[in-house]
Amino acid sequence: MEFITHVKNINGFKKIGGVNRMKxxxxxxxxxxxxxDMYVSTDVMVESxxxxxxxxxxxxxxxxxxxxKTHFAENQQNLENHGSDAAPIAEGLEEAIVDADIVMTHFSPIPKYxxxxxxxxxLILTSRGGVEHINVKEASNHNIPVFNVxxxxxxxADFALGLMLDITRNITLSDKFIRNGQWMHEYYNTGQIKLFNGHLVGLVGIGNVGxxxxxxxxxxxxxxxxYDSFVSEERLAQQGLGFIKKVETMEDVFKKADIVSLxxxxxxxTEGIINEDYFKLMKKTAYFINTARGGLIDEDALITSxxxxxxxGxxxxxxxxxxxxxxxxxIKMDNVLLTSHIAGMSEDAVPKSPFLLMAELDRYFETGVTNRIVNEKDLEA
Incomplete structure (x- = not known):
């Protein structure tokens, strides 16, 4: 087949079930x-x-x-919080999977059975970053790579930056007061507002979003x-991120940063990993940003802190x-800015995600290198 001529490093594929399976x-x-599903069509998947x-x-x-959309949101929430058994599978999947070599999904669950x-x-392909809808552990048990995008x-990233600007400069809060008939110049952080580039931002995690x-x-x-235990300074330099100063511990981020972004x-x-111990380390003038997952936070500790x-804030x-x-x-705190899990919303990102996914896979075919196999460390060579 002509495809083989495009694969330059076929012997480098050691983490996807062996060379023969890759071929x-x-x-x-x-x-x-x-x-x-309602957001990513099968036609787009097939074309990709x-x-x-x-x-x-x-x-x-x-x-x-x-x-x-309400049903979808409920299923999405259940899957993200409780895993691949928390929502029904697609009709016909139980029969179709029997002789399948590859399955591509967006949000449809792929449970253990x-x-x-x-x-x-x-190979299991998913056209999103989160893999809560897939039983990755079971895939690893069967030496099946799970490839995401x-x-x-x-x-x-755009949204996180917007939240940082908003919370530090009272943009939404000022709008709220005006709509309630109040023309305010005094806020909870008055006297501590500074230029945005005067802040030291601390990132917990330096993956794609970070x-x-x-x-x-x-x-x-x-x-x-x-702080990211999986990313070396050498890798940061290779990615053109040498301007980031890596710290030794997550505690260092919470102690030093003016804005902590998760x-x-x-x-x-990592569930509930950010607890009161971390919040106590923060500067009294610091802000906390979360565009990742709510489950990472001990929410009672956040409220208390x-x-x-x-x-x-x-x-x-x-x-x-x-x-x-x-x-x-x-909801009642003026120093808390809330949005409804919309940071990732973009008119073109979701519907076209299968093309992004397959572009990543094709690059893997070309180079033998990828960071998109989420269970790579658990696969046999």
Whole structure:
């Protein structure tokens, strides 16, 4: 097949089930199951596959859910909070997975029993960054790579920057007061407002989103420190991020930064990781930003810390329970800016995400190098 001529480093593919299985993806026709939904169509998925280096054989198209945004949001929330068993699978998936070599999904869950039925599965593709809807552990048990794509790093980075500017300069708060008939010049942080580039921003996590926000901050002349145990200074330099000063511990970020911005993935190990101990370390004039996941935060500790004045304010696009309960103390705090989990929303990012996904996979075919195999460390060579 002509596809083989494009693969320059085929012997480098050690983490995707072995060289022979990797060759299969491009040298022989693959049975593929695509599962679209109301936001990512199966037509786009099929087109992205057919334009990729994958040797497409039979493609089975399935649809997950319905076209009700409320239902979708409920299923999304359940999957993000409780994993791949928390929402129904796509109709027909249980039958289609039996002879599938590849499955591509957006948000449709791929639970343990589906992976067990996929005796021929070589690759699971998802056109989003989060993988809570996939039982990654079971995929690893069967030596099946789970390949994702960061489709929304740029819009989330834009949004995080907007939250930083808003919370430090009282933009939304001033609008709120004006609409309530109050022309205010005194705010909770009056006397502590400074130029944006006078802040030291601390990033917890330097993945795709963290890197994107760092580039924006650097362009504005903002100094940046960051903690990420998986990213070396050498790698930062290779990515053109040498302007970031790495610190030794997460505690260092909370102690030193004027603005702490959270960019971690939610896993069983990171759930509730940001607790009162961290908030107590913050400067009393500092701000906390979360555009990642609400589950990363001990929310009771966050509320208590704000009430006790451990730090100045918070801007949150995500909370532990969404929609946020109407009786949440966070709603009543002037020093808390809340948005409804919209940081990643962009008109073009989600519908076109399968093309971004396949571009990443094609680059892997070309180079043998990727950071998009989420379970790489758990796969056999």
């Amino acid at each position: 299969d993806l491009i040298s022989s026709p693959q049975n593929i199951v695509v599962i679209g 596959l057919e334009k990729s280096k994958i040797n497409c054989g039979k493609i089975t198209q399935l649809f997950w859910g319905d076209y009700d 589906i992976i067990e039925k996929g005796k021929n599965l070589k 960061i489709r929304n790093a740029e819009p989330v 890197a994107a926000i760092a580039r924006r901050l650097n362009a504005l002349g903002v100094s940046i420190i960051a 960019h971690l993935r939610l896993t069983p190990e 704000l009430q006790k004045g451990y730090f100045k 918070a801007a949150l696009d995500v909370v532990k329970k969404e929609p946020i309960p109407s009786d949440s103390p966070l």
